[in-house]
């Protein structure tokens with residue numbers, strides 16, 4: 001388990017992490033998200049005792065990182081900056097780390113296999129690709145068989161096979177009851193991997209929530225209906241939990257009198273049934289899901305100053321990063 005209490009970091013007069021409170025629990029993958037410069041790496045460094053907080057404190061497995069007598073066996077970390085001697089082989093690098101904690105050679109061989117580096121184990125690290133370097137970093141993080149794992153952008157530089165490997169690895173680590181905190185810029189990856197999300201922007205906590213709840217709060221599921229009888233359809237959707245928004249003009253509709261309705265609180269099957277019962281013509285009935293990517297952009301748009309302009313497209317096909325993109329009737 002990881003906790004942060006009022007964690008704050010200032011560089012000069014710039015506050016880059018401000019009053020962060022969160023708990024990362026065992027048994028789930030927690031995604032750590034935020035735009036560039038939001039303070040993710042700084043926070044991770046503070047959790048690992050590599051940066052001293054200006055205020056506040058953090059614990060890993062109940063104590064501050066610095067007070068763990070054998071930290072490698074408590075928390076394994078992969079940070080963006082690698083500090084591996086380029087002339088050493090992967091095996092020797094891991095053996096050197098293992099010696100500091102009395103970890104046996106057998107475990108070094110195990111993590112080399114686990115990371116898919118068996119064939120490259122005795123090659124010098126300076127010849128490694130970015131992806132192989134990431135695999136070595138993950139092997140080092142797992143060396144001490146730690147209960148808590150902190151990975152900063154682990155899929156960075158990995159090919160599709162490597163991405164799949166990380167995804168499977170994270171799931172198996174949490175299935176073993178470990179605590180896993182992982183940062184990424186890839187929303188599509190987080191959607192597939194993380195159960196819980198901590199989102200920061202300009203150093204502040206923006207959300208501490210589940211993937212499903214973040215999407216729900218960004219608008220959740222809706223149904224797009226296109227009909228030349230919009231007012232009639234609306235008049236028959238009378239449940240107080242149902243909201244219907246009608247677009248004022250015929251944009252992207254097949255006939256001039258058609259309108260697009262965005263309907264929330266009821267599924268496509270029910271709308272289709274209502275339309276059939278009242279002989280209302282439908283040109284389109286499409287379940288829509290806000291993508292995690294769109295939910296993230298909505299949440300963090302105040303925290304970035306370099307976005308050109310807002311593009312809101314909560315469609316099932318938007319951005320290629322949707323999760324739960326509905327097929328057939330919406331939930």
Ligand SMILES: Nc1ncnc2c1ncn2[C@@H]1O[C@H](COP(=O)(O)OP(=O)(O)OP(=O)(O)O)[C@@H](O)[C@H]1O
Nearest residue numbers: 011014016034035036037038039040041042043185
């Ligand atoms: N040693 C330092 N001295 C001064 N400023 C720093 C230092 N380290 C980080 N910063 C600043 O703190 C802010 C947060 O940086 P950090 O690397 O933690 O963000 P991040 O969310 O990890 O970003 P990215 O996603 O781009 O890696 C940035 O504006 C960065 O320039």
